[in-house]
Amino acid sequence: MFRKILIANRGEIALRVIDACKELGIATVAVYSEADRNALHVRFADEAVCIGPPRSSESYLNIPQVISAAEITNVDAIHPGYGFLSENANFAEVCEASHITFIGPSPDLLRMMGEKDQARREMAAAGVPVVPGSQGIVADEAAALAEAARIKYPVILKASAGGGGRGMRVVRAEEELPAAFATARNEAQQAFGIPDLYLEKFIERPRHIEFQVLGDKHGHVMHLGERECSIQRRHQKLIEESPSTAVNAKLRAELGARVVTALEQVGYTSAGTVEFLMDEDGSIYFIEMNARIQVEHPVTEMVTGVDLIKSQIRLATGERLNDVVGKLVLHGHAIECRINAEDPETFIPSAGHITVFRTPGGPGIRVDTAAHADAVIPPYYDSLVAKLIAYGDTRGEAIVRMRRALEMFVVEGIKTSIPLQRKIITDPDFIAGRLDTHFLDRFATSRTG
Ligand code: MV4
Numbered sequence: 001m002f003r004k005i006l007i008a009n010r011g012e013i014a015l016r017v018i019d020a021c022k023e024l025g026i027a028t029v030a031v032y033s034e035a036d037r038n039a040l041h042v043r044f045a046d047e048a049v050c051i052g053p054p055r056s057s058e059s060y061l062n063i064p065q066v067i068s069a070a071e072i073t074n075v076d077a078i079h080p081g082y083g084f085l086s087e088n089a090n091f092a093e094v095c096e097a098s099h100i101t102f103i104g105p106s107p108d109l110l111r112m113m114g115e116k117d118q119a120r121r122e123m124a125a126a127g128v129p130v131v132p133g134s135q136g137i138v139a140d141e142a143a144a145l146a147e148a149a150r151i152k153y154p155v156i157l158k159a160s161a162g163g164g165g166r167g168m169r170v171v172r173a174e175e176e177l178p179a180a181f182a183t184a185r186n187e188a189q190q191a192f193g194i195p196d197l198y199l200e201k202f203i204e205r206p207r208h209i210e211f212q213v214l215g216d217k218h219g220h221v222m223h224l225g226e227r228e229c230s231i232q233r234r235h236q237k238l239i240e241e242s243p244s245t246a247v248n249a250k251l252r253a254e255l256g257a258r259v260v261t262a263l264e265q266v267g268y269t270s271a272g273t274v275e276f277l278m279d280e281d282g283s284i285y286f287i288e289m290n291a292r293i294q295v296e297h298p299v300t301e302m303v304t305g306v307d308l309i310k311s312q313i314r315l316a317t318g319e320r321l322n323d324v325v326g327k328l329v330l331h332g333h334a335i336e337c338r339i340n341a342e343d344p345e346t347f348i349p350s351a352g353h354i355t356v357f358r359t360p361g362g363p364g365i366r367v368d369t370a371a372h373a374d375a376v377i378p379p380y381y382d383s384l385v386a387k388l389i390a391y392g393d394t395r396g397e398a399i400v401r402m403r404r405a406l407e408m409f410v411v412e413g414i415k416t417s418i419p420l421q422r423k424i425i426t427d428p429d430f431i432a433g434r435l436d437t438h439f440l441d442r443f444a445t446s447r448t449g
Contacts, residue, residue, distance in 0.1 A: 001317055002026050002076040002101070007041065008066050009081030011370045012387060013293075014041035017079045020309035029073045031066060033059035035378040040370045047073055054380045060084045063091050070100050077101035077316060079309075083382065086292040087114060103316045104270045105215075105291045112266065113291040117160045117198040123274075123286045126262030128255075131277065131285040133200035144181050145174065147199050154204075157181060159188035160196035163288050165235030167191055170202050200287075205436040206277035208232070209244050209284065211259050212300045214311055215268040216321040223256040224304045225330050227296055230435040231424065233347065238417065238440065239424060240296035241335040242303045245395070245433030246278055255284065271297070271312045280436075295338070295384065298368060302334035302391040333395040335402050337421040339369075339386040339409070341377045344420035351379035355413035360405035364391040364398070377414055385416065395433070399425060 004027040007017045014030060018041065021028045030045035035054035042048040049069035052059035059065065061084055070078055078100055080086040089110035095102040104110070113119050117136050124130045132151055137160060138144040148155045148171065157180055159167030169184040171177050181197070189195040208229045215221040228244035229237045243252070259274050273290040297308045306325055314324045341350045357373040369386035371377070377385060388409060390402035406422045423443060424430055430439070 002313065004029060004046075004073065004075045004077075005103070005313070006031065006066075006070045006073065006075040006078045006100075007045065007081065008060065008078050008085055009083070010036055010039060010041055010060060010381065011384065012368045013081040013295075015044065015370050016368055017081060017309055018044050020307060020313060023307075024310060024313060026313070029069065029075055031060070031069050033380070035380055038376070040372065040375075049073065054378060056084065056380060063088075063094055066091075067094055067098055067100075070095075071098065075100060077103050077313075079103040079313070080292070082292050082294055087290070089114065101316050103312055105268060105272065109266065109268060110291050113272075113289045114163075115160055116158060116163055116288050117196070119289050120198070120286065122266055123262050123289075126258070126265045128258045128262045128274075128286045129284065131200040131203065131287060134198050136198065137196045138181075138199055141178050141181050144197070144199060145177055148174065148177055151199060151201050154202040156200050156202040157184040157197050158200060159184065159192060159194070160198055161192035161194040162188065163290075172202075203277050203279045203285070205438050206230075206279055207244070207246055207436050209247060209276045209278050210290075211256060211274045211276070212297070212308070213259060213263055213268065213272050213274060214306075214308070214315065214321060214325065215263060215270060215272070216315050216324070217269055217318050218320055219264060219267065220321045221260045221263040221268055222321055222325060222328065223259055224300050224306060224308075224328060225252060225256070227299055228435065229296060230437050231430075231439050232437060233440045236338075236340075237296065238338055238340075238421070239335065239430075240299055241333065241395075241398075242299040243330065243333065245435070246282065251284070270315055271308055295387070296336055298366060298387060298389045299334040299336050302366070302389060303330050303332055304328055305331070332391055332393050333398045334389060334391045335395075335398045337388045337390075337402060337406065337425070338384055338417065339388055339411070339421070340383040340417045341385045341414045342383050342417055343415045344417050349379065349383045350415035351377045351383075352414045353377075354385075354411060356410055357412075358408070358410035359386070360388070360408040362401075362405075364401045365389070365405045366391070371411075385411070385414075388421075399431060 006029040028045040030048040051065040092102040134147040212224040231239040366389040392398035
């Protein structure tokens, strides 16, 4: 087992990794920017190292600074959390070269999953249904026109180096394609330094459903069921739940088995998420893989009883999946509401000083947060201040618990998404499980955000 782990992250996920390390008897090192001097991850880690100015490009994304902190404190491993360096293949490689275990997939796997058209090809080859689309990259406008004619409109152009919704363009008719191709290529070059694009059939009003997986270093992969993440705005998820109301036991078993086979074929290790879109007929297609732990991992933890962070750490030491997880039994239903520091109407970020912070509790309630009364939410990072997770034997019980927990969650000094979450959780369509990625359009009263 590792003696000491450095956590290359901040906020609630840094605390979540510290929790896991404490339970495993592993010492922790926090890193922090000058804006996070008084943050709880600094206080609760055994050691802490300042790695630079507030801007993440100069601190949490600064590979030489993070590696120096790891070397000075003599850690065995680095947990990257989510975001920041978590899917950076170069960082994982530098860790290896410095004899520090990167708690995540290998650099090769990070590279494969980072190239979205390659991930698509690998999954298709292994028998996972993928969205009908181009064979790899569409090299030029002529190739894009030919492929789109074969796939049939509407289609969507995606950046191969993209993901998470960046660098996408919907094309509804042939005459729109040349302009869309030029802009998408430009945007991809600007945003990722790689202009490569691929094409997919555009799916209208899909549900976003994703499978959680774990892989060990001995060729074994398992899935831990799915999460429904359709309630999102501009690719920021607001509510996630497990299981999905749109997935029955048969689909879960069949698609889950295909995912496991595919990831065993590519040699996937650590935690990961395989994303799918489900169309209005219930057909489901792979779109991309996230090679990291995700914000919404707690809903899976609640319905499986598996601590995903502890599992990641144990798998990184070479333990076998059989010993870490064993046989899986899914029970009950879990829902997560993301509490962001933002105006609930306009979605404009609301950084500042929290004066009152009263978290709910009681049966079936979990709160993952690094916020507290008198904390300052800096403007430099993402706006997540807390994750409120409700668990129940049934979806109905989880909803009732979430509703009363939202009523008793009090945050003053900054604006938060709590009022919006209260509206969603009492919405008839939400309660009936009638969800798709356009669900929130009805709630967005302002278009200025
Ligand atoms: C799509 C799509 C429709 N058709 N691909 C957005 C995030 C990125 N992971 C993939 N995304 C989409 N890909 C095809 N072929 C619609 C979206 C999409 C979306 C997906 C999941 C959750 C929210 C979304 C919001 C807008 C668009």
